[in-house]
Amino acid sequence: MTSDRDAKSTSRSSYHHGDLRQAVLAAALDVIAAEGPGGLSLRDLARRAGVSHAAPAHHFKDRPGLLTAIAAEGYGLLADTLEDASALRERGVRYVRFAVTHPAHFQVMFRPELLRADDPDLLAAKERASAALRTGVADLPDVPDARQAGIAAWSLAHGFATLLLTHNVTAAVGDRDPEEYFRSLAGLLFASQLPSPEGE
Amino acid sequence: MTSDRDAKSTSRSSYHHGDLRQAVLAAALDVIAAEGPGGLSLRDLARRAGVSHAAPAHHFKDRPGLLTAIAAEGYGLLADTLEDASALRERGVRYVRFAVTHPAHFQVMFRPELLRADDPDLLAAKERASAALRTGVADLPDVPDARQAGIAAWSLAHGFATLLLTHNVTAAVGDRDPEEYFRSLAGLLFASQLPSPEGE
DNA sequence: CCCTGAACTTGACACTGACAAGATTGCTCC
DNA sequence: GGAGCAATCTTGTCAGTGTCAAGTTCAGGG
Numbered sequence: 001m002t003s004d005r006d007a008k009s010t011s012r013s014s015y016h017h018g019d020l021r022q023a024v025l026a027a028a029l030d031v032i033a034a035e036g037p038g039g040l041s042l043r044d045l046a047r048r049a050g051v052s053h054a055a056p057a058h059h060f061k062d063r064p065g066l067l068t069a070i071a072a073e074g075y076g077l078l079a080d081t082l083e084d085a086s087a088l089r090e091r092g093v094r095y096v097r098f099a100v101t102h103p104a105h106f107q108v109m110f111r112p113e114l115l116r117a118d119d120p121d122l123l124a125a126k127e128r129a130s131a132a133l134r135t136g137v138a139d140l141p142d143v144p145d146a147r148q149a150g151i152a153a154w155s156l157a158h159g160f161a162t163l164l165l166t167h168n169v170t171a172a173v174g175d176r177d178p179e180e181y182f183r184s185l186a187g188l189l190f191a192s193q194l195p196s197p198e199g200e
Numbered sequence: 201m202t203s204d205r206d207a208k209s210t211s212r213s214s215y216h217h218g219d220l221r222q223a224v225l226a227a228a229l230d231v232i233a234a235e236g237p238g239g240l241s242l243r244d245l246a247r248r249a250g251v252s253h254a255a256p257a258h259h260f261k262d263r264p265g266l267l268t269a270i271a272a273e274g275y276g277l278l279a280d281t282l283e284d285a286s287a288l289r290e291r292g293v294r295y296v297r298f299a300v301t302h303p304a305h306f307q308v309m310f311r312p313e314l315l316r317a318d319d320p321d322l323l324a325a326k327e328r329a330s331a332a333l334r335t336g337v338a339d340l341p342d343v344p345d346a347r348q349a350g351i352a353a354w355s356l357a358h359g360f361a362t363l364l365l366t367h368n369v370t371a372a373v374g375d376r377d378p379e380e381y382f383r384s385l386a387g388l389l390f391a392s393q394l395p396s397p398e399g400e
Numbered sequence: 401c402c403c404t405g406a407a408c409t410t411g412a413c414a415c416t417g418a419c420a421a422g423a424t425t426g427c428t429c430c
Numbered sequence: 431g432g433a434g435c436a437a438t439c440t441t442g443t444c445a446g447t448g449t450c451a452a453g454t455t456c457a458g459g460g
Binding site: 035037145184 | 310389
Protein backbone atom coordinates (compact mmCIF):
# COMPACT_ATOMS: atom_id res chain seq x y z
CA MET A 1 0.00 0.00 0.00
CA THR A 2 3.05 2.26 0.34
CA SER A 3 4.68 1.37 -2.95
CA ASP A 4 2.93 2.57 -6.10
CA ARG A 5 1.53 5.88 -5.00
CA ASP A 6 3.74 8.25 -6.98
CA ALA A 7 1.29 8.93 -9.75
CA LYS A 8 -2.00 9.86 -8.14
CA SER A 9 -2.45 7.87 -4.96
CA THR A 10 -2.19 8.62 -1.27
CA SER A 11 0.74 11.02 -1.66
CA ARG A 12 -0.14 14.23 0.12
CA SER A 13 1.70 16.46 -2.34
CA SER A 14 -1.00 16.12 -4.97
CA TYR A 15 -4.11 18.25 -4.73
CA HIS A 16 -6.32 15.29 -5.40
CA HIS A 17 -6.15 12.48 -2.88
CA GLY A 18 -6.83 9.82 -5.47
CA ASP A 19 -8.76 7.38 -3.34
CA LEU A 20 -10.33 9.45 -0.64
CA ARG A 21 -13.58 7.56 -0.54
CA GLN A 22 -11.89 4.29 0.35
CA ALA A 23 -9.54 5.98 2.80
CA VAL A 24 -12.40 7.62 4.67
CA LEU A 25 -14.41 4.40 4.73
CA ALA A 26 -11.47 2.44 6.12
CA ALA A 27 -10.74 5.03 8.79
CA ALA A 28 -14.42 5.20 9.71
CA LEU A 29 -14.55 1.43 10.21
CA ASP A 30 -11.55 1.60 12.52
CA VAL A 31 -13.11 4.31 14.65
CA ILE A 32 -16.53 2.67 14.80
CA ALA A 33 -15.07 -0.69 15.77
CA ALA A 34 -13.18 0.99 18.59
CA GLU A 35 -15.65 3.57 19.89
CA GLY A 36 -18.94 2.99 18.12
CA PRO A 37 -20.67 5.26 15.62
CA GLY A 38 -21.02 7.99 18.22
CA GLY A 39 -17.27 8.44 18.34
CA LEU A 40 -17.19 9.25 14.66
CA SER A 41 -16.05 12.71 13.59
CA LEU A 42 -16.01 13.62 9.91
CA ARG A 43 -13.31 16.19 10.59
CA ASP A 44 -11.20 13.57 12.31
CA LEU A 45 -11.57 11.24 9.35
CA ALA A 46 -10.48 14.07 7.07
CA ARG A 47 -7.47 14.69 9.27
CA ARG A 48 -6.48 11.02 9.15
CA ALA A 49 -6.66 11.07 5.38
CA GLY A 50 -4.53 14.21 5.29
CA VAL A 51 -7.25 16.20 3.65
CA SER A 52 -9.28 19.34 4.38
CA HIS A 53 -12.19 19.14 6.76
CA ALA A 54 -14.92 19.38 4.13
CA ALA A 55 -13.46 16.92 1.66
CA PRO A 56 -15.35 13.82 2.86
CA ALA A 57 -18.66 15.58 2.35
CA HIS A 58 -18.03 15.59 -1.37
CA HIS A 59 -18.14 11.79 -1.38
CA PHE A 60 -20.77 11.09 1.26
CA LYS A 61 -22.77 14.31 1.48
CA ASP A 62 -23.12 14.19 5.27
CA ARG A 63 -22.98 11.96 8.33
CA PRO A 64 -26.00 9.83 7.48
CA GLY A 65 -24.59 9.52 3.99
CA LEU A 66 -21.34 8.02 5.24
CA LEU A 67 -23.05 5.64 7.64
CA THR A 68 -25.54 4.58 4.99
CA ALA A 69 -22.67 3.72 2.65
CA ILE A 70 -21.12 1.61 5.41
CA ALA A 71 -24.40 -0.14 6.13
CA ALA A 72 -24.96 -0.89 2.45
CA GLU A 73 -21.44 -2.29 2.16
CA GLY A 74 -22.16 -4.36 5.25
CA TYR A 75 -25.34 -5.87 3.87
CA GLY A 76 -23.46 -6.72 0.69
CA LEU A 77 -20.69 -8.44 2.61
CA LEU A 78 -23.22 -10.30 4.71
CA ALA A 79 -25.04 -11.50 1.60
CA ASP A 80 -21.73 -12.69 0.14
CA THR A 81 -21.01 -14.58 3.34
CA LEU A 82 -24.42 -16.24 3.51
CA GLU A 83 -25.05 -17.04 -0.10
CA ASP A 84 -22.83 -20.09 -0.45
CA ALA A 85 -23.88 -21.77 2.78
CA SER A 86 -26.25 -24.66 2.36
CA ALA A 87 -27.62 -25.65 5.73
CA LEU A 88 -29.60 -23.36 7.96
CA ARG A 89 -27.40 -23.87 10.97
CA GLU A 90 -24.29 -23.10 8.95
CA ARG A 91 -25.82 -19.82 7.85
CA GLY A 92 -26.35 -18.96 11.50
CA VAL A 93 -22.71 -19.68 12.18
CA ARG A 94 -21.71 -17.42 9.31
CA TYR A 95 -23.99 -14.68 10.58
CA VAL A 96 -22.09 -14.77 13.87
CA ARG A 97 -18.78 -14.88 12.03
CA PHE A 98 -19.75 -11.81 10.05
CA ALA A 99 -20.58 -9.90 13.23
CA VAL A 100 -17.23 -10.84 14.76
CA THR A 101 -15.11 -10.08 11.70
CA HIS A 102 -17.01 -6.92 10.68
CA PRO A 103 -18.17 -5.43 13.97
CA ALA A 104 -18.30 -1.87 12.65
CA HIS A 105 -20.50 -2.80 9.71
CA PHE A 106 -22.72 -4.92 11.94
CA GLN A 107 -23.32 -2.16 14.44
CA VAL A 108 -24.19 0.44 11.83
CA MET A 109 -26.50 -1.90 9.93
CA PHE A 110 -28.78 -2.13 12.95
CA ARG A 111 -29.02 1.53 13.87
CA PRO A 112 -31.77 2.74 11.56
CA GLU A 113 -31.91 6.18 13.15
CA LEU A 114 -28.43 6.90 11.80
CA LEU A 115 -29.19 5.83 8.23
CA ARG A 116 -30.99 7.21 5.21
CA ALA A 117 -33.61 4.49 5.00
CA ASP A 118 -34.63 5.27 1.42
CA ASP A 119 -31.14 5.03 -0.07
CA PRO A 120 -31.37 2.78 -3.17
CA ASP A 121 -27.98 1.12 -2.61
CA LEU A 122 -28.90 0.35 0.96
CA LEU A 123 -32.28 -1.07 0.00
CA ALA A 124 -30.80 -3.26 -2.72
CA ALA A 125 -28.05 -4.66 -0.50
CA LYS A 126 -30.49 -5.21 2.35
CA GLU A 127 -32.86 -7.10 0.08
CA ARG A 128 -30.02 -9.28 -1.17
CA ALA A 129 -28.99 -10.16 2.38
CA SER A 130 -32.58 -10.71 3.39
CA ALA A 131 -33.11 -13.15 0.53
CA ALA A 132 -29.95 -15.04 1.45
CA LEU A 133 -31.18 -15.21 5.01
CA ARG A 134 -34.56 -16.62 4.05
CA THR A 135 -33.53 -19.40 1.68
CA GLY A 136 -33.86 -22.95 2.88
CA VAL A 137 -35.96 -22.21 5.92
CA ALA A 138 -38.97 -23.91 4.39
CA ASP A 139 -37.29 -27.28 4.01
CA LEU A 140 -37.08 -27.88 7.72
CA PRO A 141 -38.99 -30.98 8.78
CA ASP A 142 -41.89 -30.72 11.20
CA VAL A 143 -41.89 -26.94 11.35
CA PRO A 144 -45.41 -25.66 10.82
CA ASP A 145 -44.73 -21.99 10.17
CA ALA A 146 -41.61 -21.52 8.06
CA ARG A 147 -41.55 -17.75 8.43
CA GLN A 148 -41.75 -18.03 12.19
CA ALA A 149 -38.96 -20.60 12.23
CA GLY A 150 -36.82 -18.22 10.20
CA ILE A 151 -37.45 -15.42 12.68
CA ALA A 152 -36.49 -17.74 15.51
CA ALA A 153 -33.23 -18.68 13.84
CA TRP A 154 -32.45 -15.07 13.00
CA SER A 155 -33.26 -13.98 16.55
CA LEU A 156 -30.97 -16.60 18.03
CA ALA A 157 -28.05 -15.69 15.78
CA HIS A 158 -28.61 -11.97 16.02
CA GLY A 159 -29.04 -12.05 19.75
CA PHE A 160 -25.90 -14.08 20.31
CA ALA A 161 -23.91 -11.84 17.98
CA THR A 162 -25.16 -8.70 19.71
CA LEU A 163 -24.47 -10.02 23.20
CA LEU A 164 -21.03 -11.03 21.99
CA LEU A 165 -20.18 -7.57 20.66
CA THR A 166 -21.50 -5.86 23.78
CA HIS A 167 -19.27 -8.05 25.97
CA ASN A 168 -22.22 -9.66 27.69
CA VAL A 169 -21.27 -13.30 27.10
CA THR A 170 -17.49 -13.10 26.97
CA ALA A 171 -17.21 -14.82 30.32
CA ALA A 172 -19.44 -17.70 29.23
CA VAL A 173 -17.74 -18.18 25.88
CA GLY A 174 -14.31 -17.90 27.45
CA ASP A 175 -11.50 -18.68 25.08
CA ARG A 176 -13.64 -20.96 22.96
CA ASP A 177 -14.30 -20.03 19.35
CA PRO A 178 -17.54 -18.01 19.26
CA GLU A 179 -18.59 -19.78 16.08
CA GLU A 180 -18.21 -23.17 17.69
CA TYR A 181 -20.06 -22.00 20.75
CA PHE A 182 -22.93 -20.84 18.57
CA ARG A 183 -22.94 -24.13 16.72
CA SER A 184 -23.93 -25.89 19.93
CA LEU A 185 -26.42 -23.18 20.80
CA ALA A 186 -28.09 -23.73 17.45
CA GLY A 187 -28.46 -27.38 18.33
CA LEU A 188 -30.94 -26.41 21.03
CA LEU A 189 -33.18 -24.67 18.52
CA PHE A 190 -35.44 -27.01 16.57
CA ALA A 191 -33.93 -29.70 18.78
CA SER A 192 -36.76 -32.12 18.09
CA GLN A 193 -36.90 -31.36 14.37
CA LEU A 194 -33.27 -31.82 13.45
CA PRO A 195 -32.33 -35.39 12.52
CA SER A 196 -29.24 -35.45 14.73
CA PRO A 197 -26.99 -33.02 16.62
CA GLU A 198 -24.33 -33.34 13.91
CA GLY A 199 -26.73 -33.51 11.01
CA GLU A 200 -25.24 -30.92 8.65
CA MET B 201 -48.10 17.39 37.71
CA THR B 202 -49.39 20.88 36.98
CA SER B 203 -51.25 21.36 40.26
CA ASP B 204 -49.13 21.66 43.38
CA ARG B 205 -46.09 23.41 42.07
CA ASP B 206 -46.45 26.79 43.73
CA ALA B 207 -44.10 26.11 46.57
CA LYS B 208 -40.93 24.72 45.06
CA SER B 209 -41.70 22.64 42.00
CA THR B 210 -41.50 23.09 38.24
CA SER B 211 -42.51 26.73 38.33
CA ARG B 212 -39.93 28.68 36.38
CA SER B 213 -40.10 31.65 38.71
CA SER B 214 -38.16 29.87 41.42
CA TYR B 215 -34.42 29.67 41.18
CA HIS B 216 -34.38 26.01 42.09
CA HIS B 217 -36.19 23.66 39.78
CA GLY B 218 -37.18 21.27 42.53
CA ASP B 219 -37.02 18.03 40.64
CA LEU B 220 -34.57 18.62 37.85
CA ARG B 221 -33.03 15.20 37.97
CA GLN B 222 -36.32 13.46 37.24
CA ALA B 223 -37.29 16.03 34.63
CA VAL B 224 -34.03 15.58 32.74
CA LEU B 225 -34.27 11.79 32.94
CA ALA B 226 -37.83 11.83 31.61
CA ALA B 227 -36.96 14.17 28.75
CA ALA B 228 -33.89 12.10 27.91
CA LEU B 229 -35.99 8.94 27.68
CA ASP B 230 -38.36 10.67 25.28
CA VAL B 231 -35.55 11.82 23.03
CA ILE B 232 -33.73 8.49 23.07
CA ALA B 233 -36.90 6.55 22.28
CA ALA B 234 -37.50 8.83 19.30
CA GLU B 235 -34.00 9.41 17.91
CA GLY B 236 -31.65 7.13 19.79
CA PRO B 237 -28.87 8.12 22.19
CA GLY B 238 -27.05 9.95 19.41
CA GLY B 239 -29.84 12.49 19.17
CA LEU B 240 -29.35 13.46 22.79
CA SER B 241 -28.23 16.98 23.62
CA LEU B 242 -27.69 17.99 27.23
CA ARG B 243 -28.40 21.59 26.31
CA ASP B 244 -31.66 20.59 24.71
CA LEU B 245 -32.69 18.69 27.82
CA ALA B 246 -31.89 21.76 29.89
CA ARG B 247 -34.02 23.86 27.56
CA ARG B 248 -36.95 21.48 27.88
CA ALA B 249 -36.73 21.66 31.66
CA GLY B 250 -36.62 25.47 31.48
CA VAL B 251 -33.24 25.60 33.08
CA SER B 252 -29.80 26.92 32.19
CA HIS B 253 -27.57 24.93 29.89
CA ALA B 254 -25.16 23.73 32.56
CA ALA B 255 -27.73 22.71 35.18
CA PRO B 256 -28.01 19.03 34.21
CA ALA B 257 -24.28 18.58 34.65
CA HIS B 258 -24.68 19.13 38.36
CA HIS B 259 -26.84 16.02 38.62
CA PHE B 260 -25.15 13.76 36.10
CA LYS B 261 -21.64 15.17 35.73
CA ASP B 262 -21.50 14.64 31.97
CA ARG B 263 -22.97 12.72 29.06
CA PRO B 264 -21.72 9.28 30.13
CA GLY B 265 -23.01 10.08 33.59
CA LEU B 266 -26.54 10.67 32.36
CA LEU B 267 -26.57 7.59 30.17
CA THR B 268 -25.11 5.46 32.95
CA ALA B 269 -27.91 6.60 35.26
CA ILE B 270 -30.44 5.60 32.62
CA ALA B 271 -28.80 2.22 32.09
CA ALA B 272 -28.72 1.54 35.83
CA GLU B 273 -32.39 2.46 36.12
CA GLY B 274 -33.07 0.15 33.20
CA TYR B 275 -31.33 -2.83 34.76
CA GLY B 276 -33.28 -2.18 37.93
CA LEU B 277 -36.59 -2.11 36.08
CA LEU B 278 -35.65 -5.24 34.17
CA ALA B 279 -34.80 -7.04 37.39
CA ASP B 280 -38.17 -6.00 38.85
CA THR B 281 -39.90 -7.33 35.76
CA LEU B 282 -38.09 -10.66 35.79
CA GLU B 283 -37.96 -11.43 39.48
CA ASP B 284 -41.54 -12.58 39.97
CA ALA B 285 -41.72 -14.79 36.89
CA SER B 286 -41.45 -18.46 37.60
CA ALA B 287 -40.98 -20.31 34.31
CA LEU B 288 -38.08 -19.75 31.98
CA ARG B 289 -40.23 -19.07 28.97
CA GLU B 290 -42.27 -16.51 30.85
CA ARG B 291 -39.11 -14.67 31.76
CA GLY B 292 -38.26 -14.52 28.08
CA VAL B 293 -41.67 -13.04 27.36
CA ARG B 294 -41.11 -10.44 30.05
CA TYR B 295 -37.69 -9.63 28.64
CA VAL B 296 -39.35 -8.82 25.33
CA ARG B 297 -42.07 -6.86 27.08
CA PHE B 298 -39.45 -4.80 28.88
CA ALA B 299 -37.73 -3.95 25.59
CA VAL B 300 -41.04 -2.86 24.05
CA THR B 301 -42.25 -0.81 27.00
CA HIS B 302 -38.86 0.72 27.84
CA PRO B 303 -37.11 1.03 24.49
CA ALA B 304 -34.90 3.93 25.57
CA HIS B 305 -33.60 2.10 28.61
CA PHE B 306 -33.07 -1.06 26.59
CA GLN B 307 -31.04 0.66 23.92
CA VAL B 308 -28.76 2.45 26.36
CA MET B 309 -28.19 -0.67 28.48
CA PHE B 310 -26.53 -2.40 25.54
CA ARG B 311 -24.23 0.37 24.38
CA PRO B 312 -21.23 -0.10 26.66
CA GLU B 313 -19.16 2.50 24.84
CA LEU B 314 -21.55 5.21 26.07
CA LEU B 315 -21.46 4.14 29.71
CA ARG B 316 -19.15 4.41 32.69
CA ALA B 317 -18.60 0.69 33.14
CA ASP B 318 -17.25 0.99 36.70
CA ASP B 319 -20.19 2.93 38.10
CA PRO B 320 -21.25 1.19 41.34
CA ASP B 321 -24.99 1.76 40.83
CA LEU B 322 -24.75 0.36 37.33
CA LEU B 323 -22.82 -2.68 38.47
CA ALA B 324 -25.24 -3.41 41.31
CA ALA B 325 -28.34 -3.11 39.10
CA LYS B 326 -26.73 -5.17 36.38
CA GLU B 327 -25.85 -7.91 38.82
CA ARG B 328 -29.39 -7.96 40.13
CA ALA B 329 -30.82 -8.31 36.63
CA SER B 330 -28.23 -10.90 35.74
CA ALA B 331 -29.17 -13.00 38.77
CA ALA B 332 -32.86 -12.76 37.91
CA LEU B 333 -32.02 -13.86 34.40
CA ARG B 334 -30.06 -16.91 35.53
CA THR B 335 -32.45 -18.38 38.08
CA GLY B 336 -34.25 -21.55 37.15
CA VAL B 337 -32.20 -22.37 34.11
CA ALA B 338 -30.67 -25.39 35.80
CA ASP B 339 -33.98 -27.14 36.41
CA LEU B 340 -34.61 -27.74 32.72
CA PRO B 341 -34.87 -31.44 31.94
CA ASP B 342 -32.42 -33.08 29.56
CA VAL B 343 -30.23 -30.04 29.15
CA PRO B 344 -26.60 -31.02 29.65
CA ASP B 345 -25.02 -27.58 30.03
CA ALA B 346 -27.24 -25.23 32.02
CA ARG B 347 -25.11 -22.16 31.39
CA GLN B 348 -25.20 -22.75 27.68
CA ALA B 349 -28.96 -23.22 27.75
CA GLY B 350 -29.28 -19.92 29.55
CA ILE B 351 -27.20 -18.18 26.91
CA ALA B 352 -29.38 -19.69 24.21
CA ALA B 353 -32.56 -18.45 25.87
CA TRP B 354 -31.07 -15.01 26.45
CA SER B 355 -29.85 -14.84 22.85
CA LEU B 356 -33.28 -15.73 21.50
CA ALA B 357 -35.08 -13.15 23.62
CA HIS B 358 -32.46 -10.46 23.14
CA GLY B 359 -32.23 -11.03 19.41
CA PHE B 360 -35.99 -10.89 18.94
CA ALA B 361 -36.25 -7.76 21.07
CA THR B 362 -33.44 -6.07 19.16
CA LEU B 363 -34.84 -6.97 15.76
CA LEU B 364 -38.21 -5.71 16.94
CA LEU B 365 -36.86 -2.32 18.03
CA THR B 366 -34.86 -1.91 14.81
CA HIS B 367 -37.99 -2.53 12.73
CA ASN B 368 -36.56 -5.68 11.21
CA VAL B 369 -39.44 -8.02 12.02
CA THR B 370 -42.40 -5.67 12.05
CA ALA B 371 -43.69 -7.14 8.80
CA ALA B 372 -43.54 -10.69 10.15
CA VAL B 373 -45.14 -9.87 13.48
CA GLY B 374 -47.79 -7.76 11.81
CA ASP B 375 -50.48 -6.60 14.19
CA ARG B 376 -50.00 -9.53 16.51
CA ASP B 377 -48.85 -8.93 20.05
CA PRO B 378 -45.04 -9.16 20.06
CA GLU B 379 -45.13 -10.99 23.38
CA GLU B 380 -47.47 -13.62 22.01
CA TYR B 381 -45.34 -13.97 18.93
CA PHE B 382 -42.29 -14.55 21.08
CA ARG B 383 -44.15 -17.09 23.14
CA SER B 384 -44.45 -19.31 20.09
CA LEU B 385 -40.84 -18.62 19.10
CA ALA B 386 -39.74 -19.80 22.51
CA GLY B 387 -41.58 -23.05 21.90
CA LEU B 388 -39.06 -23.88 19.21
CA LEU B 389 -36.15 -23.61 21.63
CA PHE B 390 -35.60 -26.69 23.78
CA ALA B 391 -38.46 -28.15 21.75
CA SER B 392 -37.48 -31.70 22.63
CA GLN B 393 -36.82 -30.96 26.29
CA LEU B 394 -40.03 -29.16 27.14
CA PRO B 395 -42.83 -31.47 28.29
CA SER B 396 -45.44 -29.89 26.01
CA PRO B 397 -45.86 -26.78 23.87
CA GLU B 398 -48.12 -25.29 26.55
CA GLY B 399 -46.15 -26.68 29.45
CA GLU B 400 -45.78 -23.59 31.61
C1' DC C 401 -6.11 25.18 -26.13
C1' DC C 402 -9.86 25.94 -23.58
C1' DC C 403 -13.56 24.56 -20.96
C1' DT C 404 -16.31 21.85 -18.19
C1' DG C 405 -17.10 19.15 -14.27
C1' DA C 406 -15.12 16.50 -10.49
C1' DA C 407 -12.19 16.74 -6.44
C1' DC C 408 -10.65 19.38 -2.93
C1' DT C 409 -9.90 23.93 0.00
C1' DT C 410 -11.11 27.90 2.66
C1' DG C 411 -14.10 30.38 5.46
C1' DA C 412 -18.03 30.92 8.06
C1' DC C 413 -22.14 29.89 11.21
C1' DA C 414 -24.78 27.73 14.65
C1' DC C 415 -24.49 24.22 17.75
C1' DT C 416 -22.49 21.08 21.21
C1' DG C 417 -20.04 19.20 25.79
C1' DA C 418 -17.21 20.64 29.32
C1' DC C 419 -15.21 23.60 32.69
C1' DA C 420 -14.72 27.59 36.03
C1' DA C 421 -16.55 31.06 38.83
C1' DG C 422 -20.33 33.37 40.71
C1' DA C 423 -25.33 33.82 42.38
C1' DT C 424 -29.24 31.96 44.87
C1' DT C 425 -31.51 29.02 47.91
C1' DG C 426 -33.04 25.78 51.60
C1' DC C 427 -31.35 23.47 55.93
C1' DT C 428 -29.16 22.93 60.04
C1' DC C 429 -27.35 24.16 64.20
C1' DC C 430 -26.57 27.37 67.64
C1' DG D 431 -34.30 33.67 64.45
C1' DG D 432 -30.10 34.37 62.36
C1' DA D 433 -25.51 32.71 60.46
C1' DG D 434 -23.21 29.70 57.86
C1' DC D 435 -22.95 25.94 54.71
C1' DA D 436 -23.64 22.85 51.05
C1' DA D 437 -26.52 21.90 47.30
C1' DT D 438 -28.49 23.80 43.31
C1' DC D 439 -28.61 26.61 39.45
C1' DT D 440 -26.57 30.63 36.31
C1' DT D 441 -23.34 32.98 33.36
C1' DG D 442 -19.44 33.10 30.56
C1' DT D 443 -16.15 30.89 27.90
C1' DC D 444 -13.44 27.45 25.10
C1' DA D 445 -12.41 23.96 21.79
C1' DG D 446 -14.57 20.97 18.75
C1' DT D 447 -18.27 19.53 15.51
C1' DG D 448 -21.54 19.21 11.11
C1' DT D 449 -23.00 21.68 7.35
C1' DC D 450 -23.26 25.08 3.82
C1' DA D 451 -21.37 28.45 0.29
C1' DA D 452 -17.85 30.07 -2.55
C1' DG D 453 -13.39 29.70 -4.39
C1' DT D 454 -9.20 26.77 -6.25
C1' DT D 455 -6.90 23.00 -8.58
C1' DC D 456 -6.81 19.53 -11.81
C1' DA D 457 -7.77 15.91 -15.48
C1' DG D 458 -9.76 14.71 -19.90
C1' DG D 459 -12.31 15.58 -24.08
C1' DG D 460 -14.09 18.93 -27.61
